[in-house]
Amino acid sequence: MTDPMAPETIQRLQAGIPTALAMLAGMQLEVFTHLAAGPRRSTELAASLGVDEERLSRLLYALVIAELLEYRDDGFANRPEAARFLVKGQPGYIGGMHELLSQLWHADMLTAKSIRSGHPAALHDYAAVSDEEMAAMLRGMHPSAVSAAQDFMRHFDFSQCRSVVDIGGGSGGLVATLCAAHPGLQGTLFDLPRTASLAAPILKETPGGDRVSIEHGDIVRASPRGEHDAVVLRALVQVLSRDAAARAIANAARALRAGGTIYIAGGGILDDDRLAPRAAVFLNVTFMNLYPAGASYTESQHREWLAAAGCGPLRRVTLPSGGGIIAARKLG
Ligand SMILES: C[S@@+](CC[C@H](N)C(=O)[O-])C[C@H]1O[C@@H](n2cnc3c(N)ncnc32)[C@H](O)[C@@H]1O
Numbered sequence: 001m002t003d004p005m006a007p008e009t010i011q012r013l014q015a016g017i018p019t020a021l022a023m024l025a026g027m028q029l030e031v032f033t034h035l036a037a038g039p040r041r042s043t044e045l046a047a048s049l050g051v052d053e054e055r056l057s058r059l060l061y062a063l064v065i066a067e068l069l070e071y072r073d074d075g076f077a078n079r080p081e082a083a084r085f086l087v088k089g090q091p092g093y094i095g096g097m098h099e100l101l102s103q104l105w106h107a108d109m110l111t112a113k114s115i116r117s118g119h120p121a122a123l124h125d126y127a128a129v130s131d132e133e134m135a136a137m138l139r140g141m142h143p144s145a146v147s148a149a150q151d152f153m154r155h156f157d158f159s160q161c162r163s164v165v166d167i168g169g170g171s172g173g174l175v176a177t178l179c180a181a182h183p184g185l186q187g188t189l190f191d192l193p194r195t196a197s198l199a200a201p202i203l204k205e206t207p208g209g210d211r212v213s214i215e216h217g218d219i220v221r222a223s224p225r226g227e228h229d230a231v232v233l234r235a236l237v238q239v240l241s242r243d244a245a246a247r248a249i250a251n252a253a254r255a256l257r258a259g260g261t262i263y264i265a266g267g268g269i270l271d272d273d274r275l276a277p278r279a280a281v282f283l284n285v286t287f288m289n290l291y292p293a294g295a296s297y298t299e300s301q302h303r304e305w306l307a308a309a310g311c312g313p314l315r316r317v318t319l320p321s322g323g324g325i326i327a328a329r330k331l332g
Pocket residue numbers: 126141142144145167168169170171190191192195217218219220233234235236239
């Protein structure tokens with residue numbers, strides 16, 4: 001006899017994953033950007049994308065079901081969500097995240113293998129990946145780094161801040177965007193040598209990037225030079241083991257003046273019960289496929305590391321995405 005729960009479970013599988021994958025394909029093909037000027041028939045859209053109409057139209061109907069497009073007498077059109085977030089050039093654009101999402105979802109397919117083998121089945125080794133892969137990852141992370149700066153500015157005041165170092169800053173999108181919004185702010189992007197050199201061309205094209213200098217280094221081994229008003233570690237602690245995370249936070253705090261603020265942010269900050277936010281719980285699964293020891297860490301673990309680095313008290317903001325920002329001051 002079939003378990004009465006089975007149809008519901010099958011519906012869950014059919015609802016979320018195919019919707020997300022259709023959206024990913026739409027982002028990769030830039031379907032939404034090509035519909036920015038208004039509705040288009042599938043033949044016209046296929047011609048402008050240079051693809052086969054029959055195949056494309058299957059995806060377009062799927063995107064209608066996914067509630068990203070609508071189908072009208074005059075063709076396919078973006079629904080408001082797609083028009084706001086998936087059209088290149090719009091301030092809210094996140095469509096460029098497809099390279100990162102595609103890497104993360106490939107990794108998610110390998111969870112059972114990672115658990116069985118005890119090793120990350122989609123190992124991401126910052127030293128070993130090719131320049132092409134690393135550059136794709138930086139491009140993929142860039143839109144979210146830029147929009148993270150908006151989250152930072154919504155929740156924290158940078159108006160008195162004169163210098164900020166973005167440690168493991170990747171593309172530099174966060175620090176550049178903070179600088180663009182604050183004319184008196186000088187930024188530093190601190191990252192491993194190869195990442196930092198791949199970030200340089202992205203920074204050049206990012207508003208505020210001209211006020212960001214680049215420093216090479218390994219935060220687990222050494223601090224950035226000088227004393228700054230703020231240091232940021234976004235999506236960095238979660239790629240490190242517990243010991244390395246503690247050392248990274250201690251080294252980051254050494255680059256702060258007394259009274260300066262350390263910000264730790266990313267999708268991998270968990271409540272102490274490890275059941276929320278949802279995104280951090282699921283990312284914790286993804287991390288085991290990517291990193292030998294990277295993980296989502298709890299608020300209490302962060303509090304302990306910060307206290308050992310001479311920082312406190314901790315203030316935590318949880319964002320609608322499930323990501324979080326922890327802030328603490330360096331005690332004098
Ligand atoms: C997941 S990415 C996050 C990038 C960026 N902070 C963002 O939010 O988009 C992790 C970054 O940490 C850097 N990283 C990893 N280990 C590091 C280390 N030991 N020292 C400095 N940077 C490191 C990587 O090169 C990469 O840029």
